[in-house]
Amino acid sequence: MxxxxxxxxxxxxxxxxxxxxxxxxxxxxxxxxxxxxxxxxxxQLVYKDFYVCRDDALTQAAELQCNTLLPDNVLGKLLEVKQ
Missing domain, CATH: 1.20.5 (Single alpha-helices involved in coiled-coils or other helix-helix interfaces)
Known part of the structure; x- marks a missing residue:
């Protein structure tokens, strides 16, 4: 069977x-x-320098200077520190 x-x-x-x-x-x-x-x-890995700079900035002016580490693209515009 x-x-x-x-x-x-x-x-x-x-x-x-x-x-x-x-x-x-x-x-x-x-x-x-x-x-x-x-x-x-x-x-986070690609923009690590920006995040470290922003976290270590003691003043608003220093934080705004970190925007120079970002590229001129859409993601850079989203991440940049606003005044």
Whole structure:
């Protein structure tokens, strides 16, 4: 007597669809979270001189001088110290 077994999600047939959808959604969400975390650390590493300068500044004028360490792009404009 030979018994055939279907393995994995194939054994569930149509009932496996919600599980596949949830698994795919979880993977996409996890990847986005990892990209966000990696991007955050990358910005901190690339602009480390700016952050150290800003944190060590004792006066507002010294803090404004730290803006010279930022590039002239959108991210630089977002990070710059405002008067």
């Amino acid at each position: 030979c018994i055939r077994h279907r393995a994995g999600l194939a054994a569930l047939g149509d009932a496996a669809r919600p599980q596949r959808t949830a698994a795919a959604s979880g993977l996409v969400t996890a990847c986005l979270a990892l990209l966000l975390a990696a991007g955050s650390y990358t910005v």
